[in-house]
Each structure stands twice: as structure tokens, then as C-alpha cells.
Amino acid sequence: MSRVAVIGAGVAGLTAGYDLARAGWEVDVLERWPGLGGQAATLDVGHGLLLERYYHHLFTSDRDMAALCSELGVEIGWHPSSVAFFADGASHPFTTPLDLLRFRPLSIRSRVRMGLAVVNLQRRHREVGPFENRTAHDWIVSAMGAEAWERVWGPLLRGKFGDRAEDISMAWLWSKLTLRRQIKGAEARGEVLGYPSGTFEPLFGRLSEEVEARGGRVLIDRPAASLARRGDAGFVVTAAASGSFRRGHDPRAFEPEGEESYDAVLATVPNRVFEALLEPSLARDLADGYLARLRSIEYHAALCL
Ligand SMILES: Cc1cc2nc3c(=O)[nH]c(=O)nc-3n(C[C@H](O)[C@H](O)[C@H](O)COP(=O)(O)OP(=O)(O)OC[C@H]3O[C@@H](n4cnc5c(N)ncnc54)[C@H](O)[C@@H]3O)c2cc1C
Incomplete structure (x- = not known):
């Protein structure tokens, strides 16, 4: 052997x-x-x-991990996400399309633009190829507007990637926005996250x-x-x-x-x-x-x- x-x-x-x-x-x-x-x-x-x-946590798109848990008899509990965005001294729920429409730190125009950009990405861009050589910063500013970058995405990406925030590839954000969760079907009303029972x-x-x-x-x-x-x-x-x-x-x-x-x-x-x-x-x-x-x-x- x-x-x-x-x-x-x-x-x-x-x-x-x-x-x-x-x-x-x-x-x-x-x-x-x-x-x-x-x-x-x-x-x-x-x-x-x-x-x-x-x-x-697991996303519903983490199918291999979910399959492995089920194969080994490890139970996963799926719970509604409670992700919120802290801005202007208050916590704003940020998991559903309705949350986005109610997100006061952004102008109404930017909220609608951000929602449409995500739906458009999910519906019309099924391949990552076109995003390989583009930064997320560039795509966000052109598809969602500068305000969406300054108020939402810039702080999020700086929190995760520090001073490399503006260099992050759109291929990464594409995978988050298209694979992590579909704004249709069972998850349309809100994201659910999976936690194996007992860690x-x-x-x-x-x-x-x-x-x-x-x-x-x-x-x-x-x-x-x-x-x-x-x-x-x-x-x-x-x-x-x-x-x-x-x-x-x-x-x-x-x-x-x-x-x-x-x-x-x-x-x-x-x-x-x-x-x-x-x-x-x-x-x-x-x-x-x-x-x-x-x-x-x-x-x-x-x-x-
Ligand atoms: C704060 C945080 C939150 C995260 N949240 C999520 C999430 O929600 N969902 C998700 O999918 N992923 C998440 N991740 C990422 C996820 O934790 C990692 O991708 C994953 O655990 C990496 O597993 P790994 O086995 O590749 O590496 P590691 O978990 O880093 O394993 C490497 C192992 O090698 C061992 N090792 C080091 N040196 C030696 C040596 N000389 N000899 C023997 N062993 C050695 C280490 O002790 C370690 O156990 C998160 C990560 C962090 C830090």
C-alpha cells in the first residue's frame, strides 16, 4: 500500500x-x-x-461541503442571515432586496442602481471570463455609481483587503454576487447561512x-x-x-x-x-x-x- x-x-x-x-x-x-x-x-x-x-458559515452554494456533511452524518442548521451594515451611527439590515431599498445611507437613485446592477449581473453574465482583467472597483463605479463605492463597497473591501481594496479582481466579486446567493427562488426573501450543529x-x-x-x-x-x-x-x-x-x-x-x-x-x-x-x-x-x-x-x- x-x-x-x-x-x-x-x-x-x-x-x-x-x-x-x-x-x-x-x-x-x-x-x-x-x-x-x-x-x-x-x-x-x-x-x-x-x-x-x-x-x-456555509452558503447554500457550498454544495460540496453540504454533501460532505450529509455523507458523514453531520447535521447543518440553516438560519436566516442577520448581516447588517453600520453607517451614520446606526445598524441597517442588509440581506434582502427590500433592505437595500430601505438603506438610507445611500440616495434612492444609488439604491435602485445597485439592485439593478446585481440582478443584471446574475441574469446576463453567467461566465467569469469577461471579468478576469477588470477590478471590482472599476465595475462598481461604472455599474453602480461612485456613491455605491464610497458608502458601501469601498468600506467593505477595505475592511477585508486593506490597502489592496481597489486592486481586487471583479472575478472575485462576480463569484460572490452570482454564486453565493441567487435573488430568486427560496432565497429571494433573504439569505440563509448554514452552521453544522455543534460547530x-x-x-x-x-x-x-x-x-x-x-x-x-x-x-x-x-x-x-x-x-x-x-x-x-x-x-x-x-x-x-x-x-x-x-x-x-x-x-x-x-x-x-x-x-x-x-x-x-x-x-x-x-x-x-x-x-x-x-x-x-x-x-x-x-x-x-x-x-x-x-x-x-x-x-x-x-x-x-
Ligand atoms: C476569521 C475567518 C473567517 C472565515 N470565515 C469563513 C466562512 O464563513 N466560510 C468559509 O468557507 N471560509 C471562511 N474562512 C476561510 C476558512 O477558514 C479557510 O479557507 C479554511 O479553514 C482553510 O483550511 P485549510 O485546511 O486550507 O487551511 P488551515 O485551516 O490554515 O489549515 C492548515 C493547518 O496546517 C497546520 N500546520 C501549520 N504548520 C504545520 C506544520 N509545520 N506541520 C503540521 N501542520 C501544520 C495548521 O496548524 C493548520 O491546522 C474564514 C477564515 C477566517 C480566518
Whole structure:
């Protein structure tokens, strides 16, 4: 049986581990943190009560996640969205077409224009291609008007993307406005958001059980410290001692503890961590420009208060 190491037990690593185990691989998932779930992990706030470290929901368009939950017997509750927009010292509900029409921080003309632009986008632009080389800022100003950018979209995009707000591709906004929710059918009156019952932890637990039921291992508090080639084929993963997470994110600061051989390795860690894991000769073997492409991807911090 071929062996694979999956580095990282976030949703990507656990789902990949599950798929690989079902495809007949012997899977080891290595995770730095003493828990599952990565960015969607939880905290035990006492008496077994779990609270998400950040905040996550599913959209109705997240069909693959919904199908995975149903396959593993994890229940999702769908609840009306309570998203609101804070402007001019007040909170304005912002989930339905009617909310938009009542949104006083914008002139009536801009409200109508914004609604029509979204409907037009959903009905007439089913392909992302035409938006690949256009910024969201450019599209918003021309389709919805400058006021819509200044009062609504500018603050939203600056909140999410900081000083790169005006560089964000329209392809991203197209996907949000067309795939996330259709202003027709069951969701016409208001968006609904999905929350797995009892946080995402039950899903991570089920994925982990499925890997282990097929002879795999899901090793938490067991980070990868480095990654090297094994002779002509395969890889050697050096794991690190438990408690290494206290030394931060850079695997070069971890205490190495034991090597294992694998036929393949799948890394789901942030790019900077991936690069720090590579032994110099393996880094040299990567395709020309591959590391440069990884380095060119900017990461932005999200502060959750
Ligand atoms: C505040 C916030 C809100 C979000 N809201 C939503 C939402 O509502 N809906 C949505 O779909 N998405 C949302 N996201 C995005 C979503 O959380 C991520 O896309 C998803 O969790 C990424 O999963 P991943 O497995 O790719 O990466 P991660 O979750 O980052 O997993 C990577 C894992 O690798 C581990 N790791 C790091 N170094 C090592 C090492 N050396 N050895 C072993 N393991 C290592 C990490 O500890 C981590 O567990 C949100 C993100 C944030 C931050």
C-alpha cells in the first residue's frame, strides 16, 4: 500500500486524508496544533462547550461541503442571515432586496442602481471570463455609481483587503454576487447561512475517524519539521516533538523527533511554512519559478475581536 503524509489537519488536510484513505492510500495526517480544524478550529470554554475560534458559515452554494456533511452524518442548521451594515451611527439590515431599498445611507437613485446592477449581473453574465482583467472597483463605479463605492463597497473591501481594496479582481466579486446567493427562488426573501450543529468540530472528528478506520493516523500536536527527498523516489518527513506549537509557526524552530518515509506528501500549510519545510536540495528540484509564485501570494492578517 502506498503511504502519503498530509501536512496540516485543517479542513483541506482532513478532507484530502479522507479521500486518499478511501482511494486505498495509507494516510498519516500531521498537525502542529493540539487539535483539529486549523482556521475553523474550536475552543473548549468549559463543560465540553465548544466555541469557534473565529466565525464560519456555509452558503447554500457550498454544495460540496453540504454533501460532505450529509455523507458523514453531520447535521447543518440553516438560519436566516442577520448581516447588517453600520453607517451614520446606526445598524441597517442588509440581506434582502427590500433592505437595500430601505438603506438610507445611500440616495434612492444609488439604491435602485445597485439592485439593478446585481440582478443584471446574475441574469446576463453567467461566465467569469469577461471579468478576469477588470477590478471590482472599476465595475462598481461604472455599474453602480461612485456613491455605491464610497458608502458601501469601498468600506467593505477595505475592511477585508486593506490597502489592496481597489486592486481586487471583479472575478472575485462576480463569484460572490452570482454564486453565493441567487435573488430568486427560496432565497429571494433573504439569505440563509448554514452552521453544522455543534460547530465544525463534529465534521473534523468524523473525517479523522474515517481516516483511522482505514488504517491511517491523524496525529495532532505532531508537526512536520522538514521535508526531504528519499533517494530517487518518495520523501522523508521529519516530525517535531509535541509542544512545538509553543515555538511559533516556523518549523525550523521545532525540535526534530523521528523520520518517516512516504511515497507522496500533500502539504496544506501556508506557503511560507511550506517553503521553510523544504530541505535545500528539494527546494532546488521544484519547477522553475514555483517558489517565486508561492512567494508572490500576499497573506493578510484577520483580527477577530
Ligand atoms: C476569521 C475567518 C473567517 C472565515 N470565515 C469563513 C466562512 O464563513 N466560510 C468559509 O468557507 N471560509 C471562511 N474562512 C476561510 C476558512 O477558514 C479557510 O479557507 C479554511 O479553514 C482553510 O483550511 P485549510 O485546511 O486550507 O487551511 P488551515 O485551516 O490554515 O489549515 C492548515 C493547518 O496546517 C497546520 N500546520 C501549520 N504548520 C504545520 C506544520 N509545520 N506541520 C503540521 N501542520 C501544520 C495548521 O496548524 C493548520 O491546522 C474564514 C477564515 C477566517 C480566518
